[in-house]
Amino acid sequence: MLKKTFSFSSSKTTCYFDASFAQIGNLVEKDRCIFITDQHVFGFHKKNFRGTRFIQIPAGESFKVQHVVNQIIDQLISFGADRSTTIIGVGGGVVTDITGYVASVYMRGLPFGFVPTTILGMVDASIGGKNGIDVGNYKNMVGVIRQPGFLFYDVSLLQTLPNEEWVNGFAEVIKHAAIKDAGLFKELEKNSINSYRKNKQLLNELIRKNVIIKSTVVQKDEFEDNERRLLNFGHTLGHAVENVYHLPHGHAISVGMKAACLISEETLNFKETARLTNLLQQYGLPINIPVDFGKVIEIMRMDKKKTRDIMNYVLLEKLGKAVIKPIPMNHLEKLLYSIARAR
Numbered sequence: 001m002l003k004k005t006f007s008f009s010s011s012k013t014t015c016y017f018d019a020s021f022a023q024i025g026n027l028v029e030k031d032r033c034i035f036i037t038d039q040h041v042f043g044f045h046k047k048n049f050r051g052t053r054f055i056q057i058p059a060g061e062s063f064k065v066q067h068v069v070n071q072i073i074d075q076l077i078s079f080g081a082d083r084s085t086t087i088i089g090v091g092g093g094v095v096t097d098i099t100g101y102v103a104s105v106y107m108r109g110l111p112f113g114f115v116p117t118t119i120l121g122m123v124d125a126s127i128g129g130k131n132g133i134d135v136g137n138y139k140n141m142v143g144v145i146r147q148p149g150f151l152f153y154d155v156s157l158l159q160t161l162p163n164e165e166w167v168n169g170f171a172e173v174i175k176h177a178a179i180k181d182a183g184l185f186k187e188l189e190k191n192s193i194n195s196y197r198k199n200k201q202l203l204n205e206l207i208r209k210n211v212i213i214k215s216t217v218v219q220k221d222e223f224e225d226n227e228r229r230l231l232n233f234g235h236t237l238g239h240a241v242e243n244v245y246h247l248p249h250g251h252a253i254s255v256g257m258k259a260a261c262l263i264s265e266e267t268l269n270f271k272e273t274a275r276l277t278n279l280l281q282q283y284g285l286p287i288n289i290p291v292d293f294g295k296v297i298e299i300m301r302m303d304k305k306k307t308r309d310i311m312n313y314v315l316l317e318k319l320g321k322a323v324i325k326p327i328p329m330n331h332l333e334k335l336l337y338s339i340a341r342a343r
């Protein structure tokens with residue numbers, strides 16, 4: 001087990017890498033913990049919950065909502081949870097988001113930690129302290145920023161993860177490489193989902209590198225004024241595409257990353273679009289979904305990263321180096337239409 005601690009404005013998160021679930025009793029008293037998980041994770045990993053107090057929620061984004069929060073709170077009350085209780089979310093981003101949120105509001109906040117069980121959860125959702133829920137069609141509309149006390153990484157849990165969720169998670173891994181780490185980009189080019197799936201050491205190392213990339217970005221800018229926005233690479237257009245076409249998140253941001261590369265060619269003389277699109281395809285991600293840019297632009301106009309009529313777009317100077325560039329909305333529309341025409 002390898003340990004690394006990140007300090008944030010008012011708290012610390014300790015990451016345990018290359019860990020195995022059974023070791024969790026070494027960091028917390030199991031009798032004082034309540035685990036929250038979803039039905040899929042519980043179904044595959046029942047033995048890990050034997051003899052523990054746990055709460056199961058239904059699986060899927062549609063359950064990351066207030067009425068499930070209320071049910072969790074009722075169960076916490078019936079377990080007698082109090083400030084000496086640690087809440088541990090074991091699951092993908094849905095479980096960790098809702099767990100961090102409940103743990104932050106129940107009795108005005110209990111200690112909490114996560115055992116992420118998806119690639120996306122490990123490299124992205126569990127990190128950075130954003131915990132929240134959806135309201136109607138609005139994703140992550142209500143929430144808090146509060147850092148987990150610990151993140152516990154047991155990559156053997158990923159063996160039961162369906163292939164499409166590996167693909168989804170690798171979109172964020174590729175994003176991290178594109179914005180921050182040219183070396184990681186090269187490593188990804190030499191490998192595949194299968195090679196990571198088969199090689200535990202390689203996978204552990206990949207997860208660790210990605211956790212360090214995201215945590216370091218968040219450390220510099222916990223409350224998202226600047227550096228943290230780099231993590232939105234591919235997400236501005238991606239979210240809009242996801243919204244209109246109901247694609248899996250990884251697919252949508254794959255399309256978004258390609259568009260961001262093409263805009264980077266126009267505005268920053270970026271020259272490595274083909275390397276990025278090849279890598280996306282190598283990891284099973286689409287790059288050519290027919291998109292109605294009119295609809296997508298309409299959604300983008302409402303994007304929260306837009307200040308007045310300027311969109312702060314995350315672009316690449318080169319692979320491994322992202323920058324934020326303010327682009328007037330009218331100019332952005334022209335760029336997007338010319339990209340659409342060129343396809």
Ligand SMILES: NC(=O)c1ccc[n+]([C@@H]2O[C@H](COP(=O)([O-])OP(=O)(O)OC[C@H]3O[C@@H](n4cnc5c(N)ncnc54)[C@H](O)[C@@H]3O)[C@@H](O)[C@H]2O)c1
Binds near residue numbers: 095118160162165
């Ligand atoms: N807080 C943040 O900063 C942040 C960042 C990115 C994403 N998110 C959130 O994360 C969520 C998406 O996370 P996700 O992609 O992990 O989705 P998810 O939690 O829905 O998990 C995907 C599916 O995989 C199943 N699953 C999870 N672990 C498994 C395992 N080990 N074996 C078999 N099945 C398993 C789940 O039950 C689910 O069906 C979204 O709600 C998103 O808003 C949050």
Ligand SMILES: [Zn+2]
Binds near residue numbers: 172249253
């Ligand atoms: Zn994302």
